[in-house]
Structures are given as structure tokens and as C-alpha cells.
Amino acid sequence: MPASSSKPSVTAKSFLPWLIAIAFFMQALDTTILNTAVPVVSKALGVAPLEMRSVLASYALSLGVFIPVSGWMADRFGTRRVFTWAIGMFTLGSVLCGLCSNIHLLVACRILQGCGGAMMVPVGRLTLVRTFARSELVRAMSFVAVPALVGPMLGPIAGGLIVAYLNWRFIFFANLPIGIAGLILVYLHLPDYRDKNSKPLDLVGLILFGSGVALLSYVLEIFGDHTLGSAEILGLTALSLLLIAGYALYASRTAYPLLQLALFRIRTFSSAVNGSFFTRLGIGGVPFLLPLLYQVGLGFTPVQSGLLIMPQAMAALGTKFLLPRILAMIGYRMVLISNTVILGLMLMLFATVGPGTPVWIIVLQAACFGAFQSLQLTSMNTLVYADIPQDMTSNASSIASTFQQLSISFGVAAAGLTTAFFVPASLRSNPTQFMNGLHEAFLVLGAFTVISTAVFWRLKPGDGGATSQQKDIPVGD
Secondary structure, eight states, X not given: OOEESSOOOHHHHHHHHHHXXXXXXXXXXXXXXXXXXXXXXXXXXTSOGGGGHHHHHHHHHHHHHHGGGHHHHHHHHOHHHHHHHHHHXXXXXXXXXXXXXXXXXXXXXXXXXXXXXXXXHHHHHHHHHHHXXXXXXXXXXXXXXXXXXXXXXXXXXXXXXXXXXXXTTHHHHTHHHHHHHHHHHHHHHOOOEEOTTOOOOOHHXXXXXXXXXXXXXXXXXXXXXXXXXHHHHHHHHHHHHHHHHHHHHHHTTOSSOSSOGGGGGSHHHHHHHHHHXXXXXXXXXXXXXXXXXXXXXXXXXXXXXXHHHHHHHHHHHHHTTTHHHHHHHHHHHHHHHHXXXXXXXXHHHGGGOOTTSOHHHHHHHHHHHHHHHHHHHHHHHHHTTTTOOGGGHHHHHXXXXXXXXXXXXXXXXXXXXXXXXXXXXXXXXXXXXXXXXHHHHHHHHHHHHXXXXXXXXXXXXXXXXXXXXXXXXXXXX
């Protein structure tokens, strides 16, 4: 067990959930507040809206690359110091994003933000687990999960209001007072845990894995933009896959790998993680595509666009309370197979949204998609732990979180790539042609989501039966 260098007081334990909630809220809000402002920010920076996908994807990608080292850093340097670094780096990155004058600097600062975000949530959750007894952990985890659900509800409308009545830069400056409050609470109340016998950092694994996924993400970003020839694209793709394969081979032969890939031998774990990855490739780009559809295609204002996205988050929040009953009734296998198909079909339905579509139908579609998306993500996140030994839970969580963030990054890139494929650069200033391209993208991504159902056919009817009854497993999303 990791040794504690500071035993938390009763007061510290009272404030700790609030502190972790602030970190969760900052990250949850940041992932959605920028989506609504994409058309306005792209215009201010002098780039096409589709080019903004690199700004969104780079943040999620840096989370995926650096999350695996967050646990090692907490054990090696202590939770208080690492959490301070995380909030400070995230806040500094936010301020620098607000000062950027071109998209390349903005991408770089978003990566810095992601480095901080990669440590905030995992280290915060780890601190909670080590502070509270198991009998108290359920209440603490439930409390800090609320901001992660409220953030996506407030993000779209907050982003719309900021770009409508203030400058888009305040989207990032808004994190400054929250970050300062978080740093003060860390100094006053965060306990410091560290492991005197921490394992060595798998630096070789980090280089292989990080460079492989970063290069693959870059290929997805530039593919279709004709900045490189086919030979260069194929060469970079082959190199990225070679690096990732090299990591897999290296991880199987090292004592303390960055990611314990041996866990993929467990059927429920591999189905949950792989299914989550491929499903998110289809649905991960929706937060990027919907604001473009509403604002560029239909001509809505940023505020109206944010209001149209809010029902999706509200329905997702409400559905979480129904999931335990649904899982108890029909089980993980049936939920994930049927729900994935429904999600794919609903993605395709967004291709029917046009200038003549009544607003109430748009709201209904968004709400239904949010409800089924919530069922999907929560089911996959909890199934991860179904057959994982207790001493491997943190490793399983690291892998699941890493692949989740990578799929979000790749999903945004895939959404932009698909849209760019159907809309030539010469026609992207035409709202009608642009909207037609978005419709085609929804159809392709919806079809891909339906096909991803095949991953869940490996599950057996009784898989995850015990997990669906457990109340103390954090469900994420």
C-alpha cells in the first residue's frame, strides 16, 4: 500500500470532495464550451471551421498520451504536488489559449492544457480512494461525479453566450478564477499520498506509445487536406502503426509496462475497451459536427446552437438513474448490442435535419441521442471492471481512460475528415453544400457505429451480472 505522508484532518476530508469537484468541473466544461464557439473562433483566426478539429482533437489526444503516467507521478512525487502541477498547468494553458492569435499556437496551448487535464481527474480520483473508507467512498464519488455531468449541460450555452456578448477569448479566461480557487484549496486541504516503493517509469513505452498515437492522429488531421502526397501519408501511417505494434511487443516483455495489455485477455474487459474505442470513433465527432450543422448549415446564432445542444446533455443526465434497472433486466450484452445499433441509426437521422426541420424535432432528436449515448457510455465504462482483480483495478482504469481519450481525439478527426471528403475546399463557404457534406458525414459515421456492434457479440448473456449490482464503481461520462 502507498504510504501517506500527511493524514487528512476532518476539515480536509470535508473540503476534499469540493476540491476534486472543481477539477472535474473544469475539465468537463472545457471539453464542451469550445464546441459551440467553433465557427466564431475559426473566423477570428482566419481558418475554415473544419480546421478547428485539430484544436479539439489535440486536447483529447494529449489526455490519452499522458493519462498513463499520472498514477506513477502521484506515487513518485505525491498527490498534492502533482495535483498542484495539474491545476496550474491546466490554468496556464487556458490563459495562453486565450492569448493565441493563430491556430498553430492554439493547438500547442491546448496540448499544454491536456497535459494538466491528464493528471487532474485520475489523481483526484486516486486521492479520494485513499482518503475515504469504502463505506464513505460511494457518497464522495457520487458528489464529484455531478460536475462532470453538469459541465456538458452548461458548456454549449456558456460558449454561445460568451461569443455572442463577449470575446471568444473569455472561453479560456473563464478557467483562471476557477483554477486559482482550486490551487488555494489544494494548499489548504489536499492530503499528500505517495508510494515509497513506486515502480520505475516505463520511459521507453511512453515514447513508443505516445509517438505512435500522436503520429497517427496527425495523419488523420492532414489526410484529405492535400498537404502531403499519397506516398507520404501511407509512409507516416505505416510508421505510426509500427510504433504502436512495437510498443505492444515491448510491453509483453517488460516487467512494468506503461499499460498492462495482458488485461485484454479478459473477455469482458477487451469487449468493453475495444467496443468503447470503435463506438466513440462514430459518435465522438458529434459535439464537433452539431454546432457546425446548426450555425453554418442552418444559420442559428451561437446562443441558439447552445440551447439546441443542451437537451442532449440533460437527457444524458436523467438516463443515468435508469441504467441499473435496465442492466438488471436485460444484461450488458443485450444493452450494448441493441443500443449501439440505435445510436448508429440516430446518427443517420441527423442527416435529415435541414432548413425546413421544425425546432421541436431537432430538440427531440438531440434529447433521444443524448439518452441512448448515456446508456452506451456508462454501460461500457462499468463493464470494464466486471472481471478485473482488485489489485489490477487501477491498471484497468488507466487503459480504459487512455483508449477513451484517444477515441475521442480520433473521432473528432474522423468526423472532420469525413465531412471534408464530401465537401471540396472550393465549396466550403457555401452553406448548402457544407450542410450536404455534414449530412453525408452523419450517414457514414452512423453506418460505422452500427458495424461496431460486432465487438459486443463476444459477450455472453451473463457477463457483468455482478458488476451491474455494484454501486461503488465510478462510471465516468
